[in-house]
Amino acid sequence: MRGRWKRLAKNFVALTCAGTLWLAGADFSPVPKAFGQNVFQRYSNPQAVPDFSIQNLQGKQVDIRDHRGQVILLNFWATWCPNCRQEGPSLQKLYSQYQSRGLIFYRINSKEKPETIKQFMEKESLNVPVLIDKTGQTERLFGVWVHPTTYLINRQALVCYRTMGTVDWTTLQATSIIDQLLKER
Amino acid sequence: MREKLFFFFLIVALLVFANCGGVTPITEERPPLPVQKANLKMVLEENEGLEIVWEDAKDARDFYRGGVQQKAKAEKKLQEKAYPEAMKFYQASNDFLTRMLQFMNEDCASYTLYEGTDILFFPNLLMADNYLKMGIIARETGRESAATRNWKKAQDFAYKSLLSERTEWGLSLEQEILSLSGPKKN
Numbered sequence: 001m002r003g004r005w006k007r008l009a010k011n012f013v014a015l016t017c018a019g020t021l022w023l024a025g026a027d028f029s030p031v032p033k034a035f036g037q038n039v040f041q042r043y044s045n046p047q048a049v050p051d052f053s054i055q056n057l058q059g060k061q062v063d064i065r066d067h068r069g070q071v072i073l074l075n076f077w078a079t080w081c082p083n084c085r086q087e088g089p090s091l092q093k094l095y096s097q098y099q100s101r102g103l104i105f106y107r108i109n110s111k112e113k114p115e116t117i118k119q120f121m122e123k124e125s126l127n128v129p130v131l132i133d134k135t136g137q138t139e140r141l142f143g144v145w146v147h148p149t150t151y152l153i154n155r156q157a158l159v160c161y162r163t164m165g166t167v168d169w170t171t172l173q174a175t176s177i178i179d180q181l182l183k184e185r
Numbered sequence: 186m187r188e189k190l191f192f193f194f195l196i197v198a199l200l201v202f203a204n205c206g207g208v209t210p211i212t213e214e215r216p217p218l219p220v221q222k223a224n225l226k227m228v229l230e231e232n233e234g235l236e237i238v239w240e241d242a243k244d245a246r247d248f249y250r251g252g253v254q255q256k257a258k259a260e261k262k263l264q265e266k267a268y269p270e271a272m273k274f275y276q277a278s279n280d281f282l283t284r285m286l287q288f289m290n291e292d293c294a295s296y297t298l299y300e301g302t303d304i305l306f307f308p309n310l311l312m313a314d315n316y317l318k319m320g321i322i323a324r325e326t327g328r329e330s331a332a333t334r335n336w337k338k339a340q341d342f343a344y345k346s347l348l349s350e351r352t353e354w355g356l357s358l359e360q361e362i363l364s365l366s367g368p369k370k371n
Contacts (some may be wrong), residue, residue, distance in 0.1 A: 043241045050234040080300060111301055136302055139233030145246045145298055159235060164244070 039163050046158035049151075050141040057121075059132040060107070061098055070104050071181045072153040075128075076139055078110040081118040081147040083166040088124055094169040095128045097105065101182060108132050108138055115142075154181050166176055220353040223294050225314065228305050229257045242281070245288035246298075248310060252281030256311060259318070268322045274323075275315045282308045282315075293351040310355050313342035317362055324365075336366040 049072075050079065053063040064072070075091060077084035095105050102136070108131045109117055117130055135140055145164070152161040161177060237251035259274030285308050296306035320335035343359045346352075 003304075041241070041243060045238045045240055047236040047238065078300070139302070140231060141233070141236055143237065143247070143250045145244060147299055 002065055012021060012045050019120050027056065039165070040152075040173065041162045041164075043160055043162070044175075046154070046160050049157050049159050052138045052141060054108075054131050054133055056140055057117060057132065059114075062131055067104050068157050069155050071155060071178070072104040072106070073150060073178070074142075074153065075105075075107045075148055076133075076142070076144045077107050077148045079112060079116060084148040085147055087166045087169070088126055090167070091167040092128055094174070097175075098178060098182075103178060105129055105181065108133050110139060111136055152177065152181060155184060162167045192220075209214050213221055214270070215351060217356055218294050218350065218352040218354075220357070223305050223307070223350075224354050225241070225260075225311075228307060230313065231304055232284035237281075239277075239281070241350070242284075245285055248281045248285035248288075249306070252278045252285060252308065252311060255281060256315060259315070263322070265319060268326060272319060272322055273357055275353070277320050279315050282312050286312075290345075292346045292355075294350050294352065305352075307346060307350070309342045310358065313339045313346060313355075313362070315339075316342065317358065317365070320365065321365060333366065336362050341365065 049064060051063075051065055053061055053065075056062050059061065073094075075087075077087075079085070099105065105128050107128050110133055112132070114132060117132070121127065121130070131138075142149075148164075148166065150163045150167065151159050154160050160185070188363075232250050232253035236254060237247050239251065242248050242251050255278035257276050258273050260273035261280055262268075262274060289308070291304045292309050295303040297303050316335045316339035320332040320339060323329070323331035323335055339362045340359070343355055343362060347355045347359065
């Protein structure tokens with residue numbers, strides 16, 4: 001009888017140790033969504049893109065309505081946002097690859113000074129066109145909750161996809177969605 | 186042994202008092218937030234733009250935005266006295282907001298989304314306002330018991346809102362609900 005209790009106690013200790021080791025080894029950190037998982041939320045009921053007109057980094061007014069009939073990528077970001085900084089290089093690659101194919105790119109910066117943005121772009125060797133949302137009104141129109149948030153707009157001026165958080169824009173998933181939007185007439 | 190016990194209780198007592206230090210006394214009432222700083226018009230304006238539809242709402246805050254947008258439609262229909270349509274939109278607004286309240290259930294005059302961007306966040310008060318107006322429509326269409334039921338719900342949500350954020354908007358809404366839910370004057 002006593003031997004049975006001993007065995008039970010040993011088993012209990014062994015299981016506890018195994019459980020502790022498993023917990024110690026398990027990775028509970030958030031899975032990086034950009035790699036392989038479905039980070040692109042496809043709107044089942046695409047809505048019309050809100051109209052807005054704001055200045056670019058060079059001070060020229062840009063009106064979204066001037067791009068009707070084109071596929072647009074709008075990326076809401078800020079230089080102080082670590083996830084936006086992380087996303088920058090892959091977005092730059094996408095821009096280099098797709099600007100000649102007619103994809104309209106705009107990174108919409110949240111309320112920062114042009115000098116701050118210019119310094120950041122130079123330091124990071126980025127040349128994706130930047131618009132400045134001085135008051136935050138454009139972000140409000142889209143209902144941006146987090147940075148970065150990116151919207152993909154089709155030729156009918158409907159918002160078709162949204163991503164929230166860092167995305168690797170060089171993945172097959174990202175490029176195939178853009179290819180498909182560019183193919184649509 | 187007695188020494189050990191003494192030190193144990195001393196540490197517990199110190200921890201308890203240290204935690205109580207930062208708590209604001211409940212008895213002290215702050216003045217309510219002025220209506221110029223938080224009101225329905227401002228909330229509706231803040232959520233204009235890209236429309237959220239039920240099937241595409243994913244984030245808790247999408248449900249908030251959807252709820253506000255449906256409410257904006259309901260308000261328009263109420264002004265036009267298009268009661269059935271208004272009721273439909275108020276109900277849709279409540280569906281969105283009810284879902285939202287499962288995730289975040291406290292009203293806040295300054296909910297921070299990210300650096301430098303705050304929004305007015307009043308899901309409970311918006312629900313209260315929806316039920317208040319649904320009650321008004323019910324009375325207008327001769328359904329007195331439905332009106333009473335709606336005002337009871339409105340009262341509960343207004344109470345919850347005022348518990349988390351005391352606003353002149355919330356207090357005036359509470360007064361309006363009380364005056365309406367009293368005995369009907371002929």
